[in-house]
Amino acid sequence: MKNHILVINNNLEDIEKIKNILGKVYRITIVKSTQKALEVVKDDTPDLVLVDISLIRISEDEFIKIIKKNKKLYKIPIIFIAASLRYKDEELNMELGAIDFLRKPIESEIMLKIIKLNLELKNYIKDFEYRIHERNNRIEDLKNALILSLYELVECRDSHTGEHVKRTAKYVEILTEELVKEGIFKEILTKEYVKDMIRTALLHDIGKIGIDDATLLKAGSLDSDEFEFMKLHTTLGAKALQKIIDEIKEENKFLNIAKDMAHYHHEKWDGTGYPKGLSKLDIPLCARIMAVGDVYDALTTMRPYKEAFSHEKTVEIILKGKGTSFDPNIIEVFEKIHIKLKVEKEAMNK
Numbered sequence: 001m002k003n004h005i006l007v008i009n010n011n012l013e014d015i016e017k018i019k020n021i022l023g024k025v026y027r028i029t030i031v032k033s034t035q036k037a038l039e040v041v042k043d044d045t046p047d048l049v050l051v052d053i054s055l056i057r058i059s060e061d062e063f064i065k066i067i068k069k070n071k072k073l074y075k076i077p078i079i080f081i082a083a084s085l086r087y088k089d090e091e092l093n094m095e096l097g098a099i100d101f102l103r104k105p106i107e108s109e110i111m112l113k114i115i116k117l118n119l120e121l122k123n124y125i126k127d128f129e130y131r132i133h134e135r136n137n138r139i140e141d142l143k144n145a146l147i148l149s150l151y152e153l154v155e156c157r158d159s160h161t162g163e164h165v166k167r168t169a170k171y172v173e174i175l176t177e178e179l180v181k182e183g184i185f186k187e188i189l190t191k192e193y194v195k196d197m198i199r200t201a202l203l204h205d206i207g208k209i210g211i212d213d214a215t216l217l218k219a220g221s222l223d224s225d226e227f228e229f230m231k232l233h234t235t236l237g238a239k240a241l242q243k244i245i246d247e248i249k250e251e252n253k254f255l256n257i258a259k260d261m262a263h264y265h266h267e268k269w270d271g272t273g274y275p276k277g278l279s280k281l282d283i284p285l286c287a288r289i290m291a292v293g294d295v296y297d298a299l300t301t302m303r304p305y306k307e308a309f310s311h312e313k314t315v316e317i318i319l320k321g322k323g324t325s326f327d328p329n330i331i332e333v334f335e336k337i338h339i340k341l342k343v344e345k346e347a348m349n350k
Contacts, residue, residue, distance in 0.1 A: 002027040003119055006046035008037045008055055008063075009081070014106065018050070021108040022115070034063035041073055048119055050102075053082040075125070077118040081106070143254055144199065146244075151202040157209050158216055164297055167348055169201035171293030174340050178333045179289070185329070188285050193257070197286045200258035204265050204290055207237025219304040234275045237262030260284040265291050268325045280327075288327040292318065292334055295325075296341055311342040 003026050009015050010032040022028055029044065031037050034055055040046075049067075068074045083104045100114055155162025176198060180189050208216055211233055215226045222230055241259040245252055264278060264287035271279030295318060302308040309317070315338050322331040 003047040004029065004044065005115070006031070006037060006040060006049045008032075008034060008049065008051040010055065011052065014052065014081070014104075017106050017108075018111075021106070021111055025112070026115075037063060038066060041067070045072065046076060047122065048115060049076055049078045050115070051078065051080060053080040075122070077122050079114065079118065147199055147202055147258075150206055153209055154203075154206055160303070161205050161208050161216075164301065165202050165205050167301075167345060168204065168290070168293045168297045169198065170344050170348065171296055171341050172201040172289055173198045174337065174344060175289050175292060175330065175333060178337050179330070182333065184333065185285055192253070193286075196254035196257045197261070197289070200254055201261060201290060201293075203237070203241070203258045204261040204294070205233060205237065206240060206262055207233035207235065209240075210236035221305045231266070231274050234263050234266055257284075257286050261286045261290045263287070265294055267291070269327055270324045273325075283327075288330055292326055292330055293341075295321075296338075297345070300345060311338075311345075 005022055005026045005028050007015070007018055007022075007028055007030045009018065009030065015030055019028065019030070029040055029046065031040060034051075037049070037051075051063075067076065067078070077099050079100045079102060081102045081104065100118055102111055102114060151162070151165065154165060176189065176194055179185055180194060211230060215222065215229055218226065238259050241255055241262060245255050245259065248255070261284075264276070264283050267273035267276065267278045267283045267287060268291075269280060269283070269288075271277050296314055299309045299314040299317060300311060315335075318326065318338075319331060319335060322328050326334075
């Protein structure tokens, strides 16, 4: 299939010459104004645009602005034709969006070479972007497989913990979506950060794999020694994830987020939590969000040693922890949308 060249030119002599040079090699569409060109590109996307610079100047470069703002069209190479170009003109035209220039009088050999080169470059870039996209997809698949495998280890070890981390991950997702919606912590809660935090929330209790059965699966309340041992799951989880990070030997944001949640989700805003006694903004944001979801699920879930608290009682306890156990900004959001957590829990328990 021939490449499609859109020619924007109202000079009859130029048009005839361009037809003769390009007609046998490419499929050509010729229009005499940028307004007409915009109609063409809606239905028949060109592979390259060849435009007389005088028409761009007359139209105050609206054509270029529209092309560059369109996700479907902005990568199309644009070549300007001009009778003469000074250095300042070339700089201006580059700013308008031109990637190359042809000077009048048009020389057939030069025109063919420049168009061929720019089409080859466009195809190379397209192929390169496809390969990057495929590589990124493979990396995403590997990340998801790793998370799922580690989560299944937790679930096999203790089904209560497995169900807990699934529910908690959903609560984290609900809270985070609302924080993003309200523009809170927007410097941290980028699209990538949010995606990585939500999917790695499943790993926040991975350290419980290292807790012995007598303590982890005990039907009654833990005594003081057992509780101190149970608290080690934060450190054990962080160490396990750090080993994976060290083995990968490259920057891995999603595993670092997972490690922070595993390590610090029992820290408290006032510094009375564990394992490090961090306070306020020293606690990573992902762990501060997780802390709320984690406590909500712990309180509303029945265990052999305790009854489940009602949603209302749980909300009351969490709100009392504003500014002591929990980040006040997160609790303000929780207070507005806590009913969504109740709905989610009921749906997951069906």
